[in-house]
Amino acid sequence: MPMDNLTFGISIIIMGMGGTLLTLWILSLLMILLKKIFPYKEENEENKEAK
Amino acid sequence: MLEALAGGFNGLIAGFVNLHWSNPVMIIVGLLLLYLGIKKGFEPLLLVPIGFGAVLVNIPMAGLMDEGGFLRIIYDAGVMTELFPLLIFVGIGAMTDFGPLLENPKIFLLGAAGQFGIFLTLALALALGFTKLESLSIGIIGACDGPTAIYVTSQYAPHLLGAVSVAAYSYMSLVPVFQPPIMKLLTTKEERMINMGTVKKSVSKTTKIMFPLVVTVIAGMIAPRGLPLLGTIMLGNLMKECGVVSRLTKASENEIANVVTLLLGISIGATIDGRVFLKYQTLIILALGLLAICLDTVCGVLFGKLMKVVTHGKINPLIGAAGISAYPMAARVVQREGQKYNRRNYLLMHAMGANTGGQVGSVLAAAVMLSVVNGMGII
Numbered sequence: 001m002p003m004d005n006l007t008f009g010i011s012i013i014i015m016g017m018g019g020t021l022l023t024l025w026i027l028s029l030l031m032i033l034l035k036k037i038f039p040y041k042e043e044n045e046e047n048k049e050a051k
Numbered sequence: 052m053l054e055a056l057a058g059g060f061n062g063l064i065a066g067f068v069n070l071h072w073s074n075p076v077m078i079i080v081g082l083l084l085l086y087l088g089i090k091k092g093f094e095p096l097l098l099v100p101i102g103f104g105a106v107l108v109n110i111p112m113a114g115l116m117d118e119g120g121f122l123r124i125i126y127d128a129g130v131m132t133e134l135f136p137l138l139i140f141v142g143i144g145a146m147t148d149f150g151p152l153l154e155n156p157k158i159f160l161l162g163a164a165g166q167f168g169i170f171l172t173l174a175l176a177l178a179l180g181f182t183k184l185e186s187l188s189i190g191i192i193g194a195c196d197g198p199t200a201i202y203v204t205s206q207y208a209p210h211l212l213g214a215v216s217v218a219a220y221s222y223m224s225l226v227p228v229f230q231p232p233i234m235k236l237l238t239t240k241e242e243r244m245i246n247m248g249t250v251k252k253s254v255s256k257t258t259k260i261m262f263p264l265v266v267t268v269i270a271g272m273i274a275p276r277g278l279p280l281l282g283t284i285m286l287g288n289l290m291k292e293c294g295v296v297s298r299l300t301k302a303s304e305n306e307i308a309n310v311v312t313l314l315l316g317i318s319i320g321a322t323i324d325g326r327v328f329l330k331y332q333t334l335i336i337l338a339l340g341l342l343a344i345c346l347d348t349v350c351g352v353l354f355g356k357l358m359k360v361v362t363h364g365k366i367n368p369l370i371g372a373a374g375i376s377a378y379p380m381a382a383r384v385v386q387r388e389g390q391k392y393n394r395r396n397y398l399l400m401h402a403m404g405a406n407t408g409g410q411v412g413s414v415l416a417a418a419v420m421l422s423v424v425n426g427m428g429i430i
Contacts, residue, residue, distance in 0.1 A: 009174035016170040019419035021163040031156035038257040
C-alpha cells in the first residue's frame, strides 16, 4: 500500500534529521578516538612536513 | 526564383517567427545571471556558463537541446549519468582541509544541524502538493551544495533540474546577504561576543589520512545510497592528505574541476528553456529553496546555542551558521559578524571547522535521505 504524504513527511523529518545527526555524532566520536590512537607529535609532524 | 528567395528569407526569419514569449524573458534571466557573475562576482565560475547556456537554449530553431544537439550530448553524458557532480566532488575533496574540523570534532554536529532545512522544506513541499520525488529534489536545495542538488534532482526529478540548480547556486552566493540578519535575530550581544580562543594544531598526519577512509566506510555502511557522493569527496581528500599523488590532486582541483564546471554549468543553463521553466511551479521552488537555506541557518544557530549551554559558554552560537555547505563563504560571514561585536574575536578557524562539517553534513544528509527513502520503497 503506498504511503500517504503526511506519514512520509513526518517519517522523513524524523529519520532524516535523526539519521544525519546520529551519523555525524558517531563520526565525531571516531575522530576523537583516532586523535587518541594517533596523537599529534610536534617533532614528528615537522619532520614529515620537512621531508 | 521568387519561391527560392522567399524560402531563403523564411529560413532567415525562422528564429523570430518561432520565438515564444517566454524565450526573451529567459534570455533576460540568462543575462541577469551573467551580470551577477561578471559584475557582482557571485559564483562566477558557475553563473557565467549557466547564464550563457540559458541564453543559448532560448534562441529558437537552433536545436541545441534536441536529439544530437551539442548541449544535449553534454547533458546526457554528464548530468543524466551523474558523472559531472561526482567529478566535481573529487575536486572539492582535494581542495578541502578538514584540519579545523578534526581539531574539534564536536563541532561536526553543527554540520548536521545546518542540514535540517532540507527535511523541513521537503515536508513543506509535500504539503504544497509536490510529489514525493519532486519534494526530495526541492528539499535538497537546502544542502546549499550545487553538485549534491544536481545529483539528487537528475535522478529523481530531472524536469526540475533547471529550477533546483539555479536556486542552489544563486542562493549559495547570497549567503553573505541573508545570514547576518538571522544570526543577529537569534543571538544576544553577549553570545556574539564569546571568544573561543585560538585553534591549536593537534591533528597528526595519520589522523588526516584516516579521516576520509573512516568516513567512507562508516557513513557508506549507514547510508549506502549516497556512497557515490561521499566516496568521491573522500577520495579527493585522501589524495590531498596522503601527499603521494600530487599530480592527481592538482589535476582534480584544477583541470578536471575546471573542465567539468564549464560543461556542468552550460548544460544546466541549457535546461532553462522558457517554455518549460516559466511556470508558477518554478516560483514556488525558488521560494522553497530560499526558505530551506534560511531554515538551515536558523537550525544551525539554535544548535550552536544548545552547544553553548552544554559546554558552559565555550561555544559561540554564531559558528552554527557556518554548519552549511557554502564553503568558505559561511565561515567568513561568521568571522565578520563576530568581529563586529568583539574586535579580538577570531572565529574564522572554528567556523571553518563547522563549515567543513557542513560540507560532509550536506552530502551525508543527502545520503541518509536517499537511503531512508529507498528503505521505504519509494525509489
